[in-house]
Structures are given as structure tokens and as C-alpha cells.
Amino acid sequence: MSGATDSLVVLGGIAKQFGAVRALAGVDLTILPGEVLAVVGHNGAGKSTLMQVLIGTLAPDTGSIAVAGRDETAGYDVRRAHALGIRCVFQELSLCPNLRVFENVRILHHGLMGFGWPRRARRLVRAALDEIFPGHGIDADAVVGDLSIGQRQMVEIARAFTVTDQPVRLVILDEPTSSLGARAAEQLLRFTRRAAGRGISCIFISHRLREVLEHTDRVVVMRDGQVVARDRAADLTEALLVERMGVMADAAHAASTRANGAGADLPVRVDIQPTAGGTIRLIARAGEVVGLAGLDGHGQRDTLLQAFAAPRGGGPGARVDGSVAYVSGDRPREGVFPLWSIGRNVTIGLLRRLSRGGFLSPQAESATADEWRLRVKVRTPDMNNPILSLSGGNQQKVLIARAFACGADILLLDDPMRGVDVGTKQELFEDIRAEADAGKCVLLYTTETQELQHCDRVYVFYRGAITEEIARAALTEDRVLRASFGQTDDTGQHSGGRADAA
């Protein structure tokens, strides 16, 4: 840590306490110019808190901050951090959805003023998008709210790398690839390498360990508010990294899929014709976990929403037999009730079940909350704490608990593991498998090909239709990827679950 006069940023002994929770317990971190640094760790390990200190949105209780050899501890805030060239791409997207893409660029760059700023802003964001995500297909005049989550994330990332009057020296990418499709994620990772060549450092927070190992120089592992390991990425393996994070490495394939052929006689729960037509219908039976794959925004979410709306009024081409519950990975917009406690965020899904004579029984409510705290291991001492006191991954556990608790026959999971760490993810997939074994029907949409191995069958979507159905045994990353771009195996035509069930 010493003698780091040529370091870009030196954080020394950063500590931060939130009430009884010690979020950071004296963290030292050095970032060199032109370095791609990974920060990994469980949800709640303190990664996001540390980054908030770095970008100046959170003042540490103690500790020092030096940038480019100068002590900046006093008066360090967002404005100062930005002036020093420190930018952040947030996990929860921070664009204004009501504004256009180029207008969002203006928000970051106060220097874009006077006559003709829209033209300059458009040019800036187009250039950045073209450089980072060639073939992105995003219009600089599009209203952000009309873009898919993946596209918004691209805009957010591109914006962070645009330069006007203030330099870019360090860009923090907090979980950037979790809402990007595979191709855009790859493009971003290649770009960070090029940016590093130009002297721009990147901090990369990710739960995708393979990405971390392949695309970063150095890996810092955090656990319980402390840095527990620092290694060169080249010296690490995935198993080693998982061990440092404190997760059992042998859990990786623990949640097996169901025995082959056992599901054919179980009742069909969902039978849907995707909106853009096509010859393949999505069919899911009780006891199955069915994956919806493909690039982000190709009709998977619409299909889930179609299934969700079907029982109350019926959608065209959708037959859904049973009650449904929906879990969205977009927590702030589609999941969390921010003014409520953790417990109330669970029980909103099962109000009718908890009612005694038309009113909620407080005993039943808190008993249910505590039961689910234990079952999905929510990291909190008390379910009466506000939901926003939890880290993103723990909030997601709460939302999944809500769906499990309501006892629906069909679980619709819309990219539910967004921003959830490896250990938590493993636990949640085990829970999902247990629900399926108990007779639930699970539809899982995910942009992470690795998560598809938890499915019994996978439907790949392309332009609103299903291009291919792949059984678990025949699932390969390559095949999913090809089908995601509309290329199918001709031999795939014989697979089951076609329109013959209609």
C-alpha cells in the first residue's frame, strides 16, 4: 500500500457503520492508473458501500481518500469526485426514464451548454455507444423509458465514458453485465481493456466469476465489510475465488434437474403462443422448471406477463391453469414497496391467507415473516426493519419469498437473480427446485446462460417468437447462443412440447 505516489486512488482505513450494522470495517484499497480491478464478494459484503464512498455519495465515518497523490479526504463529495474524473455506472439504473438518451447525457455534463448542445450531446453518446457496443441499435433521440433494461444499461455505461470538460480517470461498473445480453457484455469487457490501454481505470463489480477472471488484472475479495484477499487475476481459478468468498465450491451443481421423463403425465400448467407467433408454443407442466432464454428484450418478458395476466381475464393464445406469482429482477420499479418493513413486503403477496375474519392477524403475519426469514435466509435480525436497509441481493430474497409464500401453482421468474451473489443464487436455485419438486410449475427467464442449467427444458426466444426448444441433456451454451440469433439446428424439429398439445 505504501509508496503509491503513482496510484490513481488510495483509500485508507475506510470504516462505515449503519446503526448496528458494520458495513465497512477499515478497508484499504489502491487503484492504479490503467488497471481493471475486480471487487467481488457476497451480497452485503460491503462492495456497494465502498463504491458509494469512492464516488462521494456516502461520507465514511473514518478513513482517508487520496486521488492522484493528493489528500482529498476533507470535503470529498460527488461533485469533487466527478471533477477528479471518477464516474460510476449504477446497478439500479440512474437514467431519467422520461428524458431522451441525449438529454440524459446533458445531466452528467454541465459543460454542455448554449446553442447546439443537443447536437453535441447526441454526437457524444453516439460515438461512445458505437465504440463500446458496435451494432447497438439505440437511437440517441429515443425516450429512455421506451428502451429495454439492457439498452438502458448500455446507455448508462456509454454515458459514463463520455468526456466534455472533465476527464474520465476511473469508471466503476457495478454489476454491469447482469442486465446486458451475452454479446453486449462481451463487447463491454473488451472495451474496458481498450480503455485501460488509454490509462482509464475500471472497477468491476460482478458475481460472474468467469468474467472477472478473464477480463480483469487484479481481484479484491470482500467479506463482512473487509478486504480478505487481493490477488492477480492470472493467479486465480474460479474454485479458488469461490473459496475466498466463503462459499462452498461443491455447491455449484448441487441442484440437479428432475429425473428424465417423469413429467410427461403431469398436468400442463401453461400453454402460450408468444406474441410474434411462430410455430413453437411454450408449454410447461407441474413440477418443471422451464427456461426462457435469448437476448434481452426478445419477447421473454412479454410472454411471462401474458401468463401473469391470463388467469384474470385471459390473454389471446394463452392458457394458464392455476394461480400465478411473479418475481421481477427490477426491484425498485417492479418489486419493492420502499416505505414498508421487510415483513410487510413478504406478506403483501398473501393477504387473504393471513386474514382471520377479514382482518390480518398480527401473530400470523409476523410468524409468516419469520418463517421466510429463515427459509430464504434474509440477512436481518428483525423482519420489522425497513426493506431498504437490506442489500440488493437480500431484497431479492424477500421478493422471491413473497412469491413462494403465496402458494401459487405457477412461479413466473423474470430475471430474478439480477445482482445476486453466487452463494445466494445457489441457495435460491435450490429453493426453486424444491418448489418444483413439490409440484409447482416454474418459468424462469434469464440472460445468464449459466443459470439455464437449472432448467429441465429451455425455450430460446428471438424477435418475439420461440426459435428452439432444447432439452436439459442437449443444452449447450453454443446452441443457446445460435438460437438467440435466429439460427436453429435443423435436427431440432423433432423435440416435444410443440403445438401438438393444442
Next chain:
Amino acid sequence: MNRRWLDANPWVWSLIGAVLVWGLTVASVEGRGGMETLSTALGFATFYVIVGIGQMLVISAGPGNIDLSIPSVMMLSGYLSMGVMHAQDAGLVLGVLVALGVGLGAGIANVVLIRGLNIPPMIATLAAGFVMQSMTIAYSRGSTAKPAPLLLQFSLARVLGVPVIALLFLAVAGVVAFVLARSSFGRSVLAIGQNARAAYLAGVRIPRTMAAVYLVSSVLASVAGLLLAAYSGGASLNMAEDFLLMSIAVVVLGGTAISGGQATVAGVWSASLFLYLIVTMLNVLGVGAGLRYVITGLIIIGVLAVSKSRPA
């Protein structure tokens, strides 16, 4: 009282305000009639409370939701119910039914405009209110608008100096608070108010909840119209003119979140008392009507500024 407790119980601000204003008023007349002032205030404040509870439910259902038809519903309800009573006790039941009918009808009209035709609530309720106001003006020509004697007695009745209607709506407020905290309906309203999209995906039945909220607001307004017409000895065209501002002011001053999702029933009561006592105080001090409105407005702004400011 620490800060956190105050944040969780925002109605305390207006209660403190009410006590201060009451104290000032009593002091300005050398301590005479303190209890009488309070008793009168309880009676008048009840009318703010009745409509305030409805408005609170509507506002709690999320951004954009507001009921601006309240004063018109009160007027129409007051006139029609007094009209069918003909100042006879025999007409009492019919009069009450007519008032409730006006409330239900207005509520249904609001719901159809807002949910059915997708008109923003601000415009929809304002337009519906305008129609009802015009109907009232047309109807009011040449009609006698006096309450049944029994209703008049009921509206003025007191137990140990406390107006019966105040006790009644203290109980109603308690029931509403309980319903918000402990019923499926209450939780649904607050969930929709915080995050309507998340509520939909969590299986909350949005259409029926929203319909119920607007219906309750209109029915409460019609009851307020009925009772106020009786209390004032007859309906008049200007009897509800304060109630547009007041119905919203008591909700916001009471600590209900204007952005929705969080309701404070106790605050509706304390803010209603506070606002009525301000009017009383200004009357006692001999302030003219015009200046009274200005001062009332400034006080509302002042209280909001104090209660909303957070230490850095």
C-alpha cells in the same frame, strides 16, 4: 420526543399547533370560554375530518390521485337531502338515503371517468364536480332546504360538552386506521400508493381497490354534506366553499405522504382541529375575512416547511 419518533408520528406537529393556537385564543380573551371554544372547534373540525379521511385514502393510493369533487358532492347531497326531508322527521330516512345515493352516484361517476375512460383524476373529479355544482344551482331555485328536526338535534347534540358527531367520527377514524393497518383492503391501498407496478405483479387487485377508494371518498363527502346542512340549519350554496382546500390541507398537514403509500389518520383529526382553531383565533382577534384567508394560507405553508425539513 426524539426525531425518529416524530418522523413516525407526523400528526404530532399539527396537534402541537392546535394546542398553541387554542392557548393563544383563550389567553387573548383572558381565559374565558376555553372549553366552549374547544367544544365548538370539535364540532366544526368534524366536517373537515369526514371529508379529510376520504381525501386521505385517495391521496394515499398514489401520485396523481386526488378527489376535487368533494365540495360539489357536499352541496348536492346537502340540497337534495334537505329538499326531500321538507323539514319533517317523516322524511329523515329518505333524506339520508338520498344523501348516500348522491355519494355513491358521484363515486361511480368518478370511477368511470378515471378507470373506464382513463381521464386523469384531477380533471375527472373536477369535471364531475362542476356538473354536480351546476345541478345543485339549478335545483336550489325556490326549494326549501331545511333539515328534519331530529337530524338538526342530532347534529348539534353534545355529551359532556363534546359534540356527538365528533365522537362518532372519532370512532370512524379509529376504524379507518385499523382497516389501513390490518385489512387486505388497507394494505392494498398503501401498496398501490407506493409502487403500483409492484402491486400489480404482487397480485394486488388494483381496479376494485381504486374504485373502493373513490367511492368511500364520495360517500363520506355526501355524509359531510348532509350533516353540515343540518348543523347549519339548512343547505346553502356557499356552505362547502372552504372544503376543497381544507380537505387537502388537513391530509397534508396531518402528515400523510402526498406522494402516496403512507396514511396518517390521527393527523387528519389534529390538522382539522388546528385549522379550525386558527380561524377561531383570527375571528376572536377581529381579523377581516380577506386577511384571515391570507394568514391561514401562510400558516399552512409554515407548518409544512417546519415539519418537512430534515436535519442535514
